[in-house]
Amino acid sequence: MEKLFMTGNEAIAEAAVRAGCRYYFGYPITPQNEIPEYMVKRLPEVGGVFLQAESEIASIFMVYGAAGSGARVMTSSASPGISLKQEGISYIAAAELPCVIVNMMRGGPGLGGIQPSQSDYFQATKGGGHGDYHLFVLAPATVQEAADLCLEAFDIADRYRNPVMILGDGVLGQMMEPVSFQDRRPAADLPEKTWALTGTKGRAANVVKTLNLDPSVLEKHNLKLQEKYKRMAKEEVRVECYQVDDAEIVIAAYGTVARIAKTAIQALREKGIKAGLVRPITLYPFPYKTFADIAPKVRKILTVEMSLGQMVEDVRLAVGDKTEVCFFGRCGGIVPGYEEIVVEVEKLTAKVAR
Template sequence: MKGNEAMAEAAIQAGCRHFFGYPITPQTELSAYMAKKMPKIGGTFLQAESEIAAINMVLGAASAGVRAMTSSSSPGISLKSEGVSYIAGSDLPCVLINVQRGGPGLGGIQPSQADYWQATKALGHGDYQLLVFAPSTVQEMVSLIFKAFDKADEYRMPAMILADGMLGQMMEPVEFPEKAEVAKVEKPWATNGHQGKRAHNVVNSLYLQAPELEKHVVERFKRYDIVKANEVMVENYKMEDAEVAVVTYGATSRIVKSAVNSARALGIKVGCIRPITLWPFPEKEIAAAADKVQKFLCVEMSMGQMVEDVRLAVNGKKPVEFFGRTGGVIPTPAEVLEQIKKLAGK
């Protein structure tokens, strides 16, 4: 399946029955798939009048306790950012998909990873985080959709799949579970009708008294500490004896692994660390690698964003170099190999 369509089918199998979106390349096939499929299964597909409207519809559906999702690409995610902040401030679970394109501005429709900062640091105003998953294959897109819905429900927070135009448009073999198991999560907070059996539930993100707002934010960050302790996902590739570690994520990791294999054939001891969760970020795992390797190289389809988190995790123990292409230009294995050879002194 094509990546965009695989994510849509995975969301349906994960129990999503409410999708609100607005078309933008390179994720439009996802919306189109939902438009075809949702009416056949008793679900809701609604193309909103704007990205702003779509995210607020997600807020409303999530308030009622149902699994709701939206998808977009970089400029559209920017428009949704205020609504995402409202969702986080209301402690609501939902899933967002960003199939990144080049920027800033309208930029281009080619693949990019220049939304890392937006996803992990600043998707909307205020003190909050969201779960951010970065798949590298179409199969992983599917598995991470299931996880995103489950973890969003578990921690009552929004979750994002941070993909890119390459993965969204790529077609690969993919397997779905024979019978998808949708986690049953009690949602006693949902505004789904009290039937005279309980007090009214109110979903809200407004707290006019400063101490009350501080209390809610502090409690939320205690929950984030639990997420950081339990939900980090990272892949180590040929790191057992590595002297150089290449840190990369998403589609770029496919290119890096090819370069690592070529470098190994030349006798260079190099490995790859791939964060699968960009938030929570695998700080401890990278810090541990800094005690073993001699140098780090961070490779991204941007001018350098994740590299700052890598440098924070390394904490000055070892040098961290950067190589990136941007504007929709995809780095080649040969380019990455040259960077590895430079670091290895070859």
């Protein structure tokens, strides 16, 4: 397969086009501008449309409109912009419109900074907008994986009629790595989009809506959404376990931090410390079972994040009192070096030895 040298942002954009995405609506924000800048050139080549909206709010509702036609559509942004999109994301989740949303996280809260961060984990996995809903959240760690997951994301969105978020950060978005693209057509067993708005010709009118004034109808709709989330949890959890079989200490990390953790694990093993990594690839649905299964076999789990402790709450939920869950995080745009992780693990193993 042909290898190209691309940034994570560009790889995601190219993968989206190869997945059949023909409509992109966005608004400039660092560090994801390579996505719209790629799309504006690439989409016209395949008969698609790129449109720079007047705001993140408008762009997410353009996604709502295009997705309502049954088309494959995406938007991308970074943390403050994703906050602005939350209104539309809630409506898209409620209306069950498939689409892909990329968040290349930067430091927050507020305008924060433009350096990489993972502090939008709660927002991505627990809701973000109002109401009982969840995004399907994919967290790639390499440029190749970003491309592969983006190719799959559109199928997942169509299969579950649910918005899918690709959650990266400035490192992943702007780092260049070799990447190759699978030839991938939409899965053959995806449900037909009979709900799409196409004009009523030959059928009763369709309505894409989210208002349910009757509480019993709204409760029923919510229960239907929950059934979908349960189905996702059953069918779609993805996780990488790296050198965990003999590990005494397991690092829990996703995305960019997971890459750094792998380097730390090598260094730790050279020092005789048996460390491993559990890397959630789907942040929602979260691999609770993997952590629950591993917990009794390890002395400690160290969750490392570019935040002050968000995913660690899910790890603790999974593990309960089966083992101690510790945390190490940097934030504000500071990417932890592998040496820092080594030091943290050594501190824990020292305590273990005592």
